[in-house]
Amino acid sequence: MSMEAKALLKSSTASEENLLEKIKPHAELIAALLSGVLILAGWLLDRSNMEAASIAAYLLAFIIGGFAKAKEGIEETIENKELNVEMLMIFAAIGSAIIGYWTEGAILIFIFAVSGALETYTMNKSHKEISSLMELQPEEALRIIDGSEERVHVSELEIGDLILVKPGERVPSDGTIVKGHSSLDEAAITGESLPVSKGADDQVFAGTVNLNGSITVEITKPNNETLFQKIIELVQSAQSEKSPSQLFIEKFEGTYVKVVLAVVVLMMFAPHFLLGWSWTETFYRAMILLVVASPCALVASIMPATLSAISNGAKHGILFKGGVHLENLSHLKAIAFDKTGTLTKGKPEVTDVIVKDGLSREELLLKVASIESHSNHPLANAIVKYAKETLSESLIRPESIEDVTGFGVKAKVDQDEWKIGKASFVGKAEAKAFAEAAADRMASEGKTVVFVQKNEEVIGLVSLKDVVREETKQAIDLLKQQGIYTIMLTGDSQTTAAAIASESHVNEHIAECLPENKVEHLKKLKEKYSNVAMVGDGINDAPALATANVGIAMGEGTDVALETADVVLMKNDLPKIAEAIELSSRMNRIIKQNVIFSITVIMFLIASNFLQILDLPYGVIGHEGSTILVILNSLRLLRS
Known part of the structure; x- marks a missing residue:
């Protein structure tokens, strides 16, 4: 085979695989629609007195439309050793065919397949937020080695590597900015649409977008341990964890299915002997009961709503x-x-600076900030930050400095002795008398007061507060x-x-x-x-x-x-x-609506069947229609 032919075959195979990947999520819906077409064909053939061809069309509708749900029901029954609603539907469809109600049985399979496809769509929709998140993280990064740039896969990045993130690109892994300044869109992490300005020593996260400046980032975490990956894993595990209501419904389902089957078996015989119904009518009513008493809508009342709510929260940073x-x-x-x-905010901020009459506020603030710049205490850092923002002069270096743990700091600046700290450190009496007891008023406002003493005289105070x-x-x-x-x-x-x-x-x-x-x-x-x-x-x-x-x-x-x-x-x-x-509250309200609605529909359909006023097609439509409605009601939670 020539190279061109091999290349063509390879391209054709790749195209087919891509097509299959695109079709796969919609396979259940396609099968359901094909089943519907076959039902229509069977009905038309039956009208044309082509009974054998009609039955063949119905059989194909049974197999194509019911395969996915039958496979799911049988596998779960074997795994859990417990009958489920899917098995009830299979029994009902087969029973309908046995008594000659091919059309009704096929319609049951068709609507059951449609509701199953809709439920799968709901699950896929709820996972879409996570899938879209996973797609946000780039696969490649621009690594800097000895001043040169090379493009590598993110899995090759190691802690300590330097990467260049250009404007418009997504950050490939968690790290710290070592060079550059930019605004980043962190909506994927926080749910906040407003950009955040970041510069040297600020953290950046994988999946966020660098908007307007090139930044050099030092990697601090491997690709599989980023905050981004942890968010994805957390939401995925949350979606697989079931709520108490869901667990209760699933336990209830096993017992309920057994009860329904027992009542259906009883109904196959009791009405014939007790009420004089014909065998055909008795069996027919038993099949309708099997359909309408199935708790499909009840089972679908909770999980789609929970998944939708979790996805909604993730989209908004919750x-x-x-x-x-x-x-x-x-x-x-x-x-x-x-x-x-x-x-x-968790960080104290300077709210007041009071200075003794006749002294310069700027000079006091300069000396205090110069001394406090040698301390790592949060209050000292807040004072230094405030001074740098308000003063035009640069800080000076004290001649000597001594940290008195738990009280404050002692220093010498321009031959003057300075003390900065608590009232007991500078003298309680002097501190209390200063500024007409302003310290007491500030303390009552939730502020922390730092006193300033120069050469044994209290000359000022700085108040700070952890701002709400x-x-x-x-x-x-x-x-x-x-x-x-x-x-x-x-x-x-x-x-x-x-x-x-x-x-x-x-x-x-x-x-x-x-x-x-x-x-x-x-x-x-x-x-x-x-x-x-x-x-x-x-x-x-x-x-x-x-x-x-x-x-x-x-x-x-x-x-x-x-x-x-x-x-x-x-x-x-x-x-x-x-x-x-x-x-x-919205989720719990929707779940209650779903549960009450599904139970009401089941009770109404069962009563109508016993009164012999409900035919199988209407029973199928009422039962499966209620399942579709509760799923659609749950989907409302995906909206913002």
Whole structure:
């Protein structure tokens, strides 16, 4: 065979494989539609008195339309040693054919195949968010080695490698920017559509889009351990985990199927002897009962709704670790919030600088920031950051510096002795007298006060505060509207806690709460309110998150949060908690609608059959139509 012929054959084979891959997701629907065409052909042949050809067409409709569901039913029956609804449908279709109702049996298979195809479509639709996420991560990266660039597969990247990400490209793996500045679209991670500005030392995540500047990134994680991959794995596992309602329905299904079969066997004989029905009518009514009593719609009431809700949440940056947590959210009566990093930004900011009359505010701030720049304390870092933003002069170097652990810092600048720290460090009496007791007022507002002493005289103070997030009030107010009681847990003093609680709008606060005490407080809250959630940063709040009925972690791109909580907000956006609860309520409401509707339809059809006013085609349409309707109702949860 010539090279050209081989190439042509290879191309033809590849095209066929691509075609098969495209058709595969729609195979059930194609089989159902083909079954419908064969039913129409069988009916036309029957009208033309071509009985043998008509039966052949119906048989083909049975085989083509029912193959997928029959295979699924038989495999599950063998695996679980338990009969299921698919087996009921197979028995009903075969029974209809035995008594000569070929058309009705074929229609049953056709509509059952259509509902099965629709259910598969629902599952595929719910997995689409994950598939689309997986497609966002690029397969190649531009690695920099000794100043030269080479394009490599992402699987070849190792920790410490440097890669170049150009404008418009997606980040191939998690890392830290070492050079360059750009805006990145992190919607795939956080669900937030607004770009985030990032520069040197900032983290970037696989799958995010570099919008407008070239950046050099040092790889910090292998490709298979990126935050992006963990999100995909988490949502996939959540979709496979069944909710309590789904587990109950599945247990109920096995018992229900046995009861239905027992009643159908009884009905094959009892009406003939007790009510004088003919054998044909008796068997016919038994087949209708087999169809209409099958709990297809009931079984399909929960799983499509749960999968749709989980997918909806993932699309908006809310990750659920399973249907059980999603279901529980709408039952919450109270939510406890960690303060630092959850209700507040977690980083102190300078709010006031007060200086003794006659002295320069700028000079004091320059000297204080110059001294504090040698400390790693969060308060010192906040003061230095504030000074750099407000002063035009550069910081100076102190002549000597001494850190007094737990109190403050002592330094010498331009031959002057400086002390910066607590009131007890500079002298309580002097501190109290300074600025007409301004420190007491600031403390009552939840601020931390740092005193400044120069040559034994208190000459100023700097107040700092862990500022409440802008969206906190809105989030708490939304939860209150949903009837949820809110509590803040903090290790701060009673005065500071009261100030932050008032500003945050929470109903109650528990102050001086050490990390090890949070679990005890949560247990008491559970005794009082039954269903309680805990919201924390996912790192130091792990025991409390595990104790609560639902643990909610503020993610902000940290994979630690994925490990510790039941629900993860991929962006530190508190109003999304109310959004998640609303999604849970919508899901539970739709599930109730589905369950009530499916049970009502089954009862109505069974009663109509006993009264001999229901024919098999209408029984099939009523039963399978209800299954299709509950699936379509569940699909509403995919909408934003």
